[in-house]
Amino acid sequence: MSSNFACRPSMGPIFLIAIFCAGVCRGQSGNTSITEWQYGKNGAVSITYDDASRNQFTRALPLMERLKLPATFFVITGPITGSQYHGKFVGRPVQQIINETATVPTDERNFLERCSAAGYLGYTGTISYHTRAGGLYSSGKKEHAYRLMDTLYAKVRHGDFAPGYEPCPEYKEAVGSSWDDFRKDVANGYEIASHSITHATMPGLDEANIKYELEKSKEEIKNQLGDKYTFSAEVPYGYEDDKVMQIAYKIYPALRNRMPEPFLKEIDRASRMLPHPAERDYVQWQRGPLSKTSLTLMKSWVDTTCDNKDVWLVLVFHGIDSLGWEPTPMGKLEEYLEFIKDRQDKLWVASFGDATRYMREREHARVSTKKDNGTFQVSLTHSLDKKMYDLPLTLKTYIPATWSKATVSQGKITQPLEVQRDEKGNFVLYQVKPNDATAVLAGS
Numbered sequence: 275m276s277s278n279f280a281c282r283p284s285m286g287p288i289f290l291i292a293i294f295c296a297g298v299c300r301g302q303s304g305n306t307s308i309t310e311w312q313y314g315k316n317g318a319v320s321i322t323y324d325d326a327s328r329n330q331f332t333r334a335l336p337l338m339e340r341l342k343l344p345a346t347f348f349v350i351t352g353p354i355t356g357s358q359y360h361g362k363f364v365g366r367p368v369q370q371i372i373n374e375t376a377t378v379p380t381d382e383r384n385f386l387e388r389c390s391a392a393g394y395l396g397y398t399g400t401i402s403y404h405t406r407a408g409g410l411y412s413s414g415k416k417e418h419a420y421r422l423m424d425t426l427y428a429k430v431r432h433g434d435f436a437p438g439y440e441p442c443p444e445y446k447e448a449v450g451s452s453w454d455d456f457r458k459d460v461a462n463g464y465e466i467a468s469h470s471i472t473h474a475t476m477p478g479l480d481e482a483n484i485k486y487e488l489e490k491s492k493e494e495i496k497n498q499l500g501d502k503y504t505f506s507a508e509v510p511y512g513y514e515d516d517k518v519m520q521i522a523y524k525i526y527p528a529l530r531n532r533m534p535e536p537f538l539k540e541i542d543r544a545s546r547m548l549p550h551p552a553e554r555d556y557v558q559w560q561r562g563p564l565s566k567t568s569l570t571l572m573k574s575w576v577d578t579t580c581d582n583k584d585v586w587l588v589l590v591f592h593g594i595d596s597l598g599w600e601p602t603p604m605g606k607l608e609e610y611l612e613f614i615k616d617r618q619d620k621l622w623v624a625s626f627g628d629a630t631r632y633m634r635e636r637e638h639a640r641v642s643t644k645k646d647n648g649t650f651q652v653s654l655t656h657s658l659d660k661k662m663y664d665l666p667l668t669l670k671t672y673i674p675a676t677w678s679k680a681t682v683s684q685g686k687i688t689q690p691l692e693v694q695r696d697e698k699g700n701f702v703l704y705q706v707k708p709n710d711a712t713a714v715l716a717g718s
């Protein structure tokens with residue numbers, strides 16, 4: 275957590291604090307904390323897009339690039355040109371399953387197998403049965419889900435569908451992007467993250483098929499873009515199903531569906547709850563603008579985030595213009611993103627992965643300050659995996675009133691800092707790489 279190691283009252287006996295403070299704390303000078311958000315901003319916003327529908331990359335992305343705003347794209351990996359892994363059923367030959375359905379009705383024992391296989395029976399038009407049955411099963415309407423499977427398999431046995439393979443609409447709308455495109459996008463600072471291979475309805479899949487959808491999508495991204503982009507994921511349709519989440523947590527460190535953390539309160543897209551009081555260090559406030567959501571309401575989310583110290587606004591967009599689920603018209607998106615851009619003095623706009631990294635690193639960090647020969651030596655460490663959590667954090671250090679100029683050095687890099695002032699005194703804000711060389715603050 276943010277703290278000045280030397281001055282934290284919980285450190286122990288008062289005399290110890292007094293000894294430390296004699297050197298470091300006089301008039302706050304040397305007191306160092308990790309700011310709640312990067313650059314000392316009031317709040318954070320992550321702009322995310324689901325499904326990789328083609329217009330996100332041909333229309334929304336160029337706008338984001340013009341405004342220099344980062345974003346996270348949760349992509350369905352199967353339809354991306356160059357993908358190695360595509361949709362498939364992991365299990366017995368489907369003909370065996372089809373034959374069995376002639377005499378054995380669907381029930382708890384065979385539902386997940388049948389629902390997992392439903393899109394891969396060798397016919398077009400069957401995937402919607404998987405999607406609907408998985409949704410019914412997840413919402414507790416299990417008998418409905420079983421009957422829907424019986425209907426599907428009866429139609430298959432009677433030859434009611436044309437032969438072939440047909441994925442879900444979201445999958446088809448993602449066709450057109452390539453991994454070559456995505457390699458350029460990540461080089462420009464955008465986060466590409468997993469949204470499964472086929473946009474499957476995971477509460478309707480058995481464990482082997484859930485793992486296939488999540489693990490192979492991760493492997494695809496790792497092979498195409500590198501480890502950094504295997505951090506974030508969103509299980510399709512926003513499901514928070516326990517069985518699915520328990521599997522997904524083991525595969526992806528940061529799930530947008532649900533992120534249980536002692537420091538984070540979560541408000542999902544359907545909730546009307548407001549993000550204050552947060553009760554915990556941070557609150558993740560997910561909002562999903564639909565086609566009809568008013569710009570006034572959308573702007574109010576940003577204002578609320580600016581006005582509260584602990585809010586992480588996670589925006590979830592789907593379709594753009596006429597393509598994709600609940601599409602946002604480009605004109606509306608442009609006005610909204612410009613509104614966000616205009617508030618960047620108060621907002622840290624960051625990818626979903628970077629905002630997650632920042633909070634976790636800060637919550638597991640330790641910062642200490644030592645006075646040495648007129649300088650402050652600041653060390654920042656955290657206890658997380660150093661390869662995955664390598665985001666620099668922003669530190670705030672109070673400096674002596676006599677310093678009109680200040681610099682920070684970490685390793686070989688030295689940077690000038692702006693001296694700022696609040697009610698406690700003069701301070702500087704600067705970024706430090708965790709678990710790296712000691713940072714040195716010098717002034718004159």
Ligand SMILES: [Zn+2]
Pocket residue numbers: 324325444469473510511
């Ligand atoms: Zn989706």
